Amino acid sequence: MSHLVRRFVSVLGTCCLATGLALCVAQAPARAETSGGFELVALGVRGGLDDSNLSSYLIRAQGDAHYLALDAGTLLPGIDRALARGAFADAGPAGGDTAQGHVFHDLIAGYFISHAHLDHVAGLLIAATDDTGHKPVYGLPSTLQVLSDDYFNWQAWPNFGDRGAKPALGRYRLTETAPGQWFDIPDTTLSAQVYPLWHDRITSSMILLRHGDAYFAYFGDTGPDALSGGGHHLADIWQALAPLVRRHALKGLLIEASYPNEVTDAQLFGHLTPAWLERELGALAEASSDPEALKGLKVLVGHTKPSLKAGRDPRSQIAAQLQAGNRLGVHFILPTQGQQVEMP
Template sequence: MRPSLRHRLLSCLFAPVLLLGAWAAQAQTPTGQAENFELVALGVAGGLEDGNLSSYLVRARGDAHYLGLDAGTVLPGIARALDKGAFADLPPGQDATPQGQVFREAIAGYFISHAHLDHVEGLLIAATDDTGHKPIYGLASTLDSLSRDYFNWTAWPNFADRGAAPALGRYRLTETVPGQWFQIPGTALSASVYPLSHDKLTSSMVLLRTGQAYYAYFGDTGPDALSGGQHRLADIWQVLAPLVRAHRLKGLQIEVSLPNDVADAQLFGHLTPAWLLKELDALATTTGGRQPLAGLPVVVGHIKPSLVAGRDPRSLIRQQLADGSRLGVRFLFPEQGDTVLLP
């Protein structure tokens, strides 16, 4: 990246942090609203299992509505979460099944980190039966791909509000500007989006806020060292460091797609345990202090299943993270349908 472009990007990234005191003081949390997060895992795998692909719901604890974080698997994940006791506080629907009530009424909108199929398949399939004009938030490149490659009346009907005619308008493709904060209507959440490097594609991270509490959700990403000179994770660590120091970052969710024995040339813009630990070291260094990440929940997802007999990538990755960690973070590995309270 040329210095002038990098300077502009860093200025954009730092702006919300430098203005933290001003805009945080102006924002209000609803009366009695807890300043923490609830995460429901609708899909946790990084491929192969088409009924269990990357998809989560997040809300401010006690809020009435969720924001979808990617949407590889939606309806099967809601069904699994209901089986595990999720959504017990939501009002029953009059004309919909419990699954349909959550899908139609409890999800206020979606953040799509990038347009790879394993992050959007569930949204596409279920769009036929969704209601309202829900926003889909993402970078311009992500939304362009959704419109061009999926909502085009060839791959799928155009349920978006732009693109191939007729545009049915069931979803509003809502472009986000990197580093610029916006409110999620119908929720107690505000958000800001930052670009990530994912092989040949630009992915993204969304930083969520309720009151003075923050949660960082990363789409697919590779390490900076393998990103062709880009420093997008380093830029994000600069944004998160003040929140870590102030104990306002309540959790960080990031992928670890493959175990350590997979060669760098075969990662294609993903992380291994070793690479994640190096990046967390970089965040700790940026943060400063003594064990600044101690106790921080790090939710691990997008683990790719294996078709090799006797190989369990999930167990391998869990063990490799445990063996290599020196930072005192708490690694969490939710299964499909689990609810995680942060913290």
């Protein structure tokens, strides 16, 4: 039994076991009777170069007023772009703030940081110079340790966290999440569970969100199990998601495809190509015991890395390669900055 499974069993107690893996997601605490879905707003979708458009998304349960941020590579420029495209139309009055300030101050309940690479935290750091409202930042202990030691240390940046180098200003509450343990997101109807991911030399993470009997999975940067030196983080996750897929409770997932297929495995550094992504989605279909199980599932694809070479458009290449290899019938979506995606 894997370390992840032992932790699931010890934390959650009774679980149903399948093929030696703990499938405990169905035992999440009930916070809402509804089985509604989710609304996602893309604040940043790229994996580098353009610092105004780096990985960051806001998600909320349908009917909620507040969002959870999924990574924070770009915050305020992404909010501005989303407002220009008609997002947050039901947000209510802004009080004394600009519309951008209203979203930042009042509508974000907290942040999930999948890992501490700069393209996933730059917006979080920069925006801390304004009063954030002492909001929680959720992440694995290893991720939060990097935030505290390497960024919030009064050398790289003032300590806007609530621990570490003194004085700790406390604008963010660094909130550790144990793998496999459900927790609630205050001021929302969301519950969440975090899973570790392999990302070359560091541990990244995925967060599984629950609203009633509806689920959404957000993956930080990750490479395929086959290149991880014997790891099985994605295999564990596919086993955990399989029962949700079978009963159509998984409303969507967001995962990366950083490079086109032409990039060699040796140059991926813990990322996915369209071919590797589709191979991993095939493993999810296999875990679900139904080759048709993923048909129509919304698979949002982000973290595409742009190029400064004339005539090259990696995003278009990735989109074309995903469609060409789409034998599972999933609904691939490559969001653009500011776009809203509904997952009812």
